[in-house]
Amino acid sequence: MKVTLREVAKKAGLSVTTVSRALNGHDDVAEETKQAIRSVADSLGYTPNLNARRLKTEKADAIGLIIPQETLRFSDPFFSDLLSGIVEQSSQYGIELNITTPLSSDKVEETYLNYIRSRRVDGFILVRVQENDPRIALLQQHNFPFVAFGHTAESTFPYVDEDGSTGIKTAVSHLVMLGHTRIACITEPQHLAKSKARLQGFLDGLADHGLTADPNLIIEGNFRQRSGYACTQELLDNENPPTAIVTVNDLLALGAITAVRERGLVVGRDISITGFDDILLAEYADPPLTTLHQPAHQLGILLCQTLNQVINKEIENPQTILVPELIIRGSTGTAPKS
Amino acid sequence: MKVTLREVAKKAGLSVTTVSRALNGHDDVAEETKQAIRSVADSLGYTPNLNARRLKTEKADAIGLIIPQETLRFSDPFFSDLLSGIVEQSSQYGIELNITTPLSSDKVEETYLNYIRSRRVDGFILVRVQENDPRIALLQQHNFPFVAFGHTAESTFPYVDEDGSTGIKTAVSHLVMLGHTRIACITEPQHLAKSKARLQGFLDGLADHGLTADPNLIIEGNFRQRSGYACTQELLDNENPPTAIVTVNDLLALGAITAVRERGLVVGRDISITGFDDILLAEYADPPLTTLHQPAHQLGILLCQTLNQVINKEIENPQTILVPELIIRGSTGTAPKS
DNA sequence: CTTGACATCCGAAACGTTTCGGATTAAACT
DNA sequence: AGTTTAATCCGAAACGTTTCGGATGTCAAG
Numbered sequence: 001m002k003v004t005l006r007e008v009a010k011k012a013g014l015s016v017t018t019v020s021r022a023l024n025g026h027d028d029v030a031e032e033t034k035q036a037i038r039s040v041a042d043s044l045g046y047t048p049n050l051n052a053r054r055l056k057t058e059k060a061d062a063i064g065l066i067i068p069q070e071t072l073r074f075s076d077p078f079f080s081d082l083l084s085g086i087v088e089q090s091s092q093y094g095i096e097l098n099i100t101t102p103l104s105s106d107k108v109e110e111t112y113l114n115y116i117r118s119r120r121v122d123g124f125i126l127v128r129v130q131e132n133d134p135r136i137a138l139l140q141q142h143n144f145p146f147v148a149f150g151h152t153a154e155s156t157f158p159y160v161d162e163d164g165s166t167g168i169k170t171a172v173s174h175l176v177m178l179g180h181t182r183i184a185c186i187t188e189p190q191h192l193a194k195s196k197a198r199l200q201g202f203l204d205g206l207a208d209h210g211l212t213a214d215p216n217l218i219i220e221g222n223f224r225q226r227s228g229y230a231c232t233q234e235l236l237d238n239e240n241p242p243t244a245i246v247t248v249n250d251l252l253a254l255g256a257i258t259a260v261r262e263r264g265l266v267v268g269r270d271i272s273i274t275g276f277d278d279i280l281l282a283e284y285a286d287p288p289l290t291t292l293h294q295p296a297h298q299l300g301i302l303l304c305q306t307l308n309q310v311i312n313k314e315i316e317n318p319q320t321i322l323v324p325e326l327i328i329r330g331s332t333g334t335a336p337k338s
Numbered sequence: 339m340k341v342t343l344r345e346v347a348k349k350a351g352l353s354v355t356t357v358s359r360a361l362n363g364h365d366d367v368a369e370e371t372k373q374a375i376r377s378v379a380d381s382l383g384y385t386p387n388l389n390a391r392r393l394k395t396e397k398a399d400a401i402g403l404i405i406p407q408e409t410l411r412f413s414d415p416f417f418s419d420l421l422s423g424i425v426e427q428s429s430q431y432g433i434e435l436n437i438t439t440p441l442s443s444d445k446v447e448e449t450y451l452n453y454i455r456s457r458r459v460d461g462f463i464l465v466r467v468q469e470n471d472p473r474i475a476l477l478q479q480h481n482f483p484f485v486a487f488g489h490t491a492e493s494t495f496p497y498v499d500e501d502g503s504t505g506i507k508t509a510v511s512h513l514v515m516l517g518h519t520r521i522a523c524i525t526e527p528q529h530l531a532k533s534k535a536r537l538q539g540f541l542d543g544l545a546d547h548g549l550t551a552d553p554n555l556i557i558e559g560n561f562r563q564r565s566g567y568a569c570t571q572e573l574l575d576n577e578n579p580p581t582a583i584v585t586v587n588d589l590l591a592l593g594a595i596t597a598v599r600e601r602g603l604v605v606g607r608d609i610s611i612t613g614f615d616d617i618l619l620a621e622y623a624d625p626p627l628t629t630l631h632q633p634a635h636q637l638g639i640l641l642c643q644t645l646n647q648v649i650n651k652e653i654e655n656p657q658t659i660l661v662p663e664l665i666i667r668g669s670t671g672t673a674p675k676s
Numbered sequence: 677c678t679t680g681a682c683a684t685c686c687g688a689a690a691c692g693t694t695t696c697g698g699a700t701t702a703a704a705c706t
Numbered sequence: 707a708g709t710t711t712a713a714t715c716c717g718a719a720a721c722g723t724t725t726c727g728g729a730t731g732t733c734a735a736g
Contacts, residue, residue, distance in 0.1 A: 005722065014685080030684060049721085051722080057723080057724070067425065080421075083413075083418075119340075119387055120389070343692065352715080355694085390721090393720095680735085682731105696720100700714085
């Protein structure tokens with residue numbers, strides 16, 4: 001049933017050594033023997049036992065993706081596109097993609113350590129990086145290859161990231177150009193690096209146009225539609241409500257749209273709303289959502305490519321930042337005259 | 339740096355054999371030596387080299403999920419919830435989850451074969467099963483453990499599935515009770531088992547109430563919103579348009595809602611629409627979508643549990659079917675008087 | 677005719693684990 | 707006292723691969 005190198009060797013009348021070297025394309029075996037060996041191997045349906053190879057070579061040809069429980073639970077569309085990019089690229093490279101989640105939130109580092117020590121992956125892709133992320137400290141200390149999706153100003157490690165700050169600034173500019181001055185912002189929890197960056201972009205964007213942020217108009221939500229809905233209610237209850245709301249992701253924006261409409265207001269006329277990510281549903285929202293397009297799938301591919309380079313030491317400290325593009329749709333319009 | 343069994347043994351003053359057996363909890367080593375060994379192992383930070391273990395035991399403690407390219411590309415929310423369930427449960431079991439996609443659609447079986455022969459997984463979870471699925475034939479022929487998400491009437495293999503037919507029947511009944519008689523259906527491509535079942539449910543549902551399906555009102559879409567939009571346009575252009583549309587997944591329904599509204603009609607009053615899956619966005623659609631709730635996350639967990647049982651031969655041929663529950667929201671209402 | 681260089685092949689060891697079959701000792705029976 | 711039994715422990719082989727360090731043969735150059 002199972003066919004090993006030894007059997008290929010026997011059938012080909014050659015040594016195991018030669019067969020191994022032939023199949024791995026070394027140049028100390030004659031071209032015609034290589035051919036012969038390959039055809040024997042094919043006829044027997046030989047596929048190397050990966051575990052044996054890994055044991056010997058001390059390479060796993062695999063990468064790990066340890067998803068935080070929070071990310072796992074509230075699967076947002078952006079993340080699944082990111083994931084699909086990672087899956088696609090790792091498959092293309094012929095390396096395994098190994099996905100897990102820590103058993104509990106206080107066992108994150110334990111999980112990483114176990115993976116490192118048991119030698120089952122050559123590197124990690126990190127998502128949801130935080131400031132002073134303990135995972136990164138751990139990996140750096142062990143000198144273990146990884147690439148982070150996310151960064152801060154001080155980051156000295158390999159990462160791929162969006163430029164969330166610039167992205168939001170673009171959205172703010174867009175709104176200011178439309179005449180808005182009372183602009184609100186619904187943010188995400190601030191422990192994540194990317195959420196911080198986006199909020200900063202909002203503040204900077206206002207400042208760029210000589211506006212100052214009204215603290216009453218900055219409100220922290222989470223990552224879900226329901227939260228966008230609730231935050232918007234709160235904003236609209238304000239005695240001097242905003243004419244535009246910058247939300248920090250599309251799901252928040254969709255929730256905001258629902259809330260606005262429930263009050264009998266028209267999105268894009270009475271109140272403008274912007275999102276972030278350009279998930280599939282943004283285009284089909286009603287009205288279609290003005291948002292910042294993130295090439296999620298592409299980012300996933302890039303993450304995987306970068307990690308591969310880090311593992312193979314082809315590059316020392318790659319850092320890539322992609323600037324999202326503003327897609328203007330119906331959810332934003334000129335400010336109402338007051 | 340790396341610590342092996344040998345070093346634990348040396349430090350503990352015992353043989354490699356004993357250390358191995360102690361750590362694996364065999365009962366031919368004294369309780370106090372076990373304790374001692376464990377503490378030495380912990381102090382050294384020993385973690386077994388998985389590749390060595392796998393080589394020896396011929397078990398991978400890993401399962402594979404080979405995602406078809408189509409599924410990968412158009413990441414639907416349902417699938418990511420399913421995936422999250424699989425990730426969660428496999429992590430809980432402490433087995434690896436290995437995700438790939440075939441390099442091209444004609445290399446699907448090659449990919450499976452490679453995985454089987456290289457001994458890197460103990461079993462597979464299959465998604466998007468078709469009638470007479472060649473992957474299933476292959477796995478059965480190799481006597482390799484797997485569990486399918488999906489089935490047909492003749493299926494003799496282990497599966498977990500939703501009862502799509504009964505689900506849609508429930509939706510049809512609901513509409514009939516509301517007085518609808520001209521009911522349309524937007525289906526998915528019929529090569530998938532689940533899509534076939536859902537269409538059958540539609541036909542059976544009508545028949546149950548003595549209605550016959552109008553071929554003009556059955557129209558094949560795909561899996562995306564855009565398609566639901568286009569199909570609905572077509573339905574509404576009919577000379578005798580339907581008063582209700584049963585769509586076979588939520589994204590189609592969301593597209594349908596957009597199309598209906600664009601014509602100035604009111605969903606839930608002029609035209610009723612039902613979906614299937616109850617994705618996160620269904621509740622926040624406008625109007626909220628009447629749909630069939632699928633416990634996607636739970637299904638993922640169940641798939642993983644079932645596969646585990648199959649691998650460990652705890653059960654011979656497990657087949658589970660979950661009946662989806664109709665969630666009535668605002669997108670359906672009494673039929674307009676004509 | 678010898679020498680060296682080159683091309684091609686191979687034996688044996690090693691990676692770190694598990695396990696088979698036995699060895700040792702002490703306790704518990706005839 | 708001798709013999710069985712049980713409790714602990716261990717040596718060595720094996721899983722299938724890669725690779726180090728040669729071995730063999732051929733051929734051109736000296």
